[in-house]
Amino acid sequence: xxxxxxxxxxxxxxxxxxxxxxxxxxxxxxxxxxxxxxxxxxxxxxxxxxxxxxxxxxxxxxxxxxxxxxxxxxxxxxxxxxxxxxxxxxxxxxxxxxxxxxxxxxxxxxxxxxxxxxxxxxxxxxxxxxxxxxxxxxxxxxxxxxxxxxxxxxxxxxxxxxxxxxxxxxxxxxxxxxxxxxxxxxxxxxxxxxxxxxxxxxxxxxxxxxxxxxxxxxxxxxxxxxxxxxxxxxxxxxxxxxxxxxxxxxxxxxxxxxxxxxxxxxxxxxxxxxxxxxxxxx
Amino acid sequence: xxxxxxxxxxxxxxxxxxxxxxxxxxxxxxxxxxxxxxxxxxxxxxxxxxxxxxxxxxxxxxxxxxxxxxxxxxxxxxxxxxxxxxxxxxxxxxxxxxxxxxxxxxxxxxxxxxxxxxxxxxxxxxxxxxxxxxxxxxxxxxxxxxxxxxxxxxxxxxxxxxxxxxxxxxxxxxxxxxxxxxxxxxxxxxxxxxxxxxxxxxxxxxxxxxxxxxxxxxxxxxxxxxxxxxxxxxxxxxxxxxxxxxxxxxxxxxxxxxxxxxxxxxxxxxxxxxxxxxxxxxxxxxxxxxxxxxxxxxxxxxxxxxxxxxxxx
Numbered sequence: 315x316x317x318x319x320x321x322x323x324x325x326x327x328x329x330x331x332x333x334x335x336x337x338x339x340x341x342x343x344x345x346x347x348x349x350x351x352x353x354x355x356x357x358x359x360x361x362x363x364x365x366x367x368x369x370x371x372x373x374x375x376x377x378x379x380x381x382x383x384x385x386x387x388x389x390x391x392x393x394x395x396x397x398x399x400x401x402x403x404x405x406x407x408x409x410x411x412x413x414x415x416x417x418x419x420x421x422x423x424x425x426x427x428x429x430x431x432x433x434x435x436x437x438x439x440x441x442x443x444x445x446x447x448x449x450x451x452x453x454x455x456x457x458x459x460x461x462x463x464x465x466x467x468x469x470x471x472x473x474x475x476x477x478x479x480x481x482x483x484x485x486x487x488x489x490x491x492x493x494x495x496x497x498x499x500x501x502x503x504x505x506x507x508x509x510x511x512x513x514x515x516x517x518x519x520x521x522x523x524x525x526x527x528x529x530x531x532x533x534x535x536x537x538x539x540x541x542x543x544x545x546x547x548x549x550x551x552x553x554x555x556x557x558x559x560x561x562x563x564x565x566x567x568x569x570x571x572x573x574x575x576x577x578x579x580x581x582x583x584x585x586x587x588x589x590x591x592x593x594x595x596x
Numbered sequence: 597x598x599x600x601x602x603x604x605x606x607x608x609x610x611x612x613x614x615x616x617x618x619x620x621x622x623x624x625x626x627x628x629x630x631x632x633x634x635x636x637x638x639x640x641x642x643x644x645x646x647x648x649x650x651x652x653x654x655x656x657x658x659x660x661x662x663x664x665x666x667x668x669x670x671x672x673x674x675x676x677x678x679x680x681x682x683x684x685x686x687x688x689x690x691x692x693x694x695x696x697x698x699x700x701x702x703x704x705x706x707x708x709x710x711x712x713x714x715x716x717x718x719x720x721x722x723x724x725x726x727x728x729x730x731x732x733x734x735x736x737x738x739x740x741x742x743x744x745x746x747x748x749x750x751x752x753x754x755x756x757x758x759x760x761x762x763x764x765x766x767x768x769x770x771x772x773x774x775x776x777x778x779x780x781x782x783x784x785x786x787x788x789x790x791x792x793x794x795x796x797x798x799x800x801x802x803x804x805x806x807x808x809x810x811x812x813x814x815x816x817x818x819x820x821x822x823x824x825x826x827x828x829x830x831x832x833x834x835x836x837x838x839x840x841x842x843x844x845x846x847x848x849x850x851x852x853x854x855x856x857x858x859x860x861x862x863x864x865x866x867x868x869x870x871x872x873x874x875x876x877x878x879x880x881x882x883x884x885x886x887x888x889x890x891x892x893x894x895x896x897x898x899x900x901x902x903x904x905x906x907x908x909x
Binding site: 322325326329330332333336337339340341343346347350359361362406407409410412413414416417418419420422425427429430431432433434435436437438439440441442443444445446447459462463465466471472476491497501522525526528529533543544547548550551552560563564566567570571574575578579582583585586589 | 611618624629711718724741745748775783829832835838842846847863866867
């Protein structure tokens with residue numbers, strides 16, 4: 315009995331050691347990022363230290379007043395595109411899911427299977443045709459082609475559909491119809507509020523996906539004042555890296571990563587629950 | 597309710613709203629996904645590129661872009677690069693995720709601080725890959741913090757130049773992919789293990805099965821569909837590998853294009869407006885991912901219908 319307890323404790327200790335090691339590996343890049351964003355270029359060159367410096371605000375000011383790096387404009391562009399994308403994605407995915415869930419029309423099953431079938435096809439395979447289309451529509455160097463396509467988001471649709479099946483009783487809609495509510499009105503004022511938790515989780519995921527997106531924006535955006543954060547970061551790498559103020563480099567990465575991480579840490583419980591909902595479970 | 601005649605009439609009169617609510621998705625999907633997809637196929641049969649200011653084509657050339665890709669270009673090599681780097685990240689990712697998910701769900705171990713660990717290991721998944729790659733580039737540069745630490749610990753005398761050596765450059769990319777995805781995989785596998793009937797574990801315990809036996813005889817076989825799902829979705833993601841190697845290696849696939857991926861190659865052709873070869877490579881990637889997607893579709897649908905049946909009555 316005592317032996318068994320001992321072996322259980324050893325087993326547990328091994329688990330905790332591995333977990334702490336993984337935590338350290340996962341956090342190490344971020345710890346260095348946060349520390350070095352508080353140090354001056356000259357201090358960073360002297361070598362790594364675990365003690366933070368005092369130049370956080372100075373690095374921040376240096377970054378945002380640098381005329382060669384359109385950081386403020388980039389932030390505004392990224393927030394604008396991501397927010398609109400998040401809104402359109404959740405609104406129209408809920409609408410699509412509502413259609414499949416609530417109505418029994420001809421072709422419903424085909425539509426459902428089609429959406430499920432294209433769910434995993436990566437967008438890059440049609441990027442060439444997409445680019446040519448955007449050129450033809452004279453939409454190059456504009457935000458429209460980055461925002462509008464997100465109306466069709468099969469993964470979010472599937473998440474919404476599963477959520478509706480679990481928590482949207484037909485009776486509510488029937489009752490609304492008896493009360494004479496218009497179908498569009500029912501969707502906007504009765505269905506969407508019920509879907510709030512699902513909308514919130516998916517809005518966060520869509521926002522993050524759009525915020526992080528680099529491939530398409532880099533192909534479509536040219537002018538300096540339309541660049542998004544990932545494009546600005548990528549330029550940092552293609553320019554003469556050695557010439558840069560490292561304090562500014564770390565601050566740029568800090569701005570791109572840390573605000574979202576803070577939001578994540580506040581909402582992590584809901585987000586982690588959302589991870590499993592849209593995919594295959596047991 | 598829907599069995600009554602009145603109910604039937606009602607559902608018929610409302611059904612047109614189904615099309616109305618479905619329309620935005622299909623209109624947008626048709627314009628921005630389907631038309632571009634077919635236009636990509638179409639372009640792959642034409643010679644159409646630019647040299648400087650001179651435009652060559654478009655001229656119909658049949659399958660010669662495809663032949664070019666398989667014989668004269670480095671596309672097969674880039675496909676192998678992509679596959680190797682995916683495997684280097686995926687194998688440890690799966691092993692670590694399996695271990696963690698078994699530990700987290702073990703009623704025997706009852707580990708504390710699970711929410712904290714889950715939050716931390718999932719976190720890198722939400723990070724901007726571009727910024728993450730830039731961060732790694734800075735950390736692992738010749739005078740970066742990692743080399744500082746290695747030198748001060750006496751592991752190396754001169755800075756280790758990570759991006760000039762094939763193994764370490766690929767290793768860095770694999771490490772980033774590992775860090776970004778193992779938390780996600782752990783959470784998926786945990787959901788799978790928690791879906792296994794508790795009485796199976798109970799019975800095994802009564803029969804005196806060791807925890808290794810429980811893992812190999814119960815958990816692993818029952819988890820197989822999810823493992824297949826995780827592997828194939830990860831492979832589809834791996835084929836799309838772009839941001840991290842592109843930014844880490846400045847788009848060159850350093851050293852000597854050993855970290856060049858398929859999408860990096862496609863990206864080069866999209867930038868230089870070489871539509872013929874770009875189209876052929878896109879079509880190739882489409883064919884591979886379409887087969888993989890179909891497997892995912894089968895698994896997801898099977899799972900969806902069996903769980904909705906369970907939920908019904």
